[in-house]
Amino acid sequence: MPNTPSALASSSGEVQELPALIFLGLPGTYSHQAAFDAFGDSVHYVAKQTIADVIESLSSEVPFGIIPQENSTNGSVIETYNLLRCERVGQDSFVRGETSMQIQHSLVVRQNVKIEDIEHIFSHEQALGQCKAFLKGLLPRASLVPMDSTASAARALLNPSSESFDPLKSAAICSTVVTSLFPGLEVLRTGIQDGESNMTRFYIVSYGVDVGIPWQTPPTYQKHALIRLLPDRLGDSVAWDSSRAIKALNIPISRIDRRPSLYPVTFHDVYFLEVYADGGKESDVAWSDCVNQAVEGLRQAGLESTVLGIW
């Protein structure tokens, strides 16, 4: 697992603090592994309990974060999109990049617990959703218990936080890595995710729009941007017309997500449009101009929009 020194000696011999990167912890989560694959020893890792804590803890002292955004088996990460509705995203915090990782889930138990003992399964809701076929086939009667992260689920087997679950009748879905981080656990089954390829895409977020991202492995995906669109705030006067936004934007759109808006208007939604540069060959400045121009087009069409990130 990531071995993470928090400071490096510079060539002049003085100790330089590494920039901090916040991930959904405990150590051993998939977010932690994805972060380490992308940033290695170039950052200092800070674990937070929830995805919301990752976004809310960004500051000039702790400027980088990683959040899961989408999974190829189970779809969008709802908690992440709910957070992207908050005003601070697009004001002081921004999406600045992406990284993807293939995920193999394991069924982990306290040592000596057998498959036939299991009545409860703990994990992050994404992992529970990515293993539906396995669970239906092997443990159809087990109750599914959502937890803040896969590693928190594994640790709950050792330190149960409530008396309603007997850890000797419970299992966690997580990475096999946790069994070396938390002694007393063992792997019962591995490769339990549905489908051959189970990829998760993560957003890299930063506090401040132009602070340099300390990649160790340079990203291969380039020229994307995320735009948040808030159709008519009163909700009941003009019907939402996606084609109006798509026409006004006038750049290729790779995905559209939708969540209920934070305004107390029934069925009033906020939209997230991810756009990209066809070919992706222009300079960062040209791409940024192109995105800002597209957003200006949306505003002129009367659509309130905010750039949440350009990368």
Ligand SMILES: O=C(O)C(=O)Cc1ccccc1
């Ligand atoms: O809980 C974790 O380990 C996470 O990083 C969130 C998550 C869960 C399942 C698949 C991808 C990311």
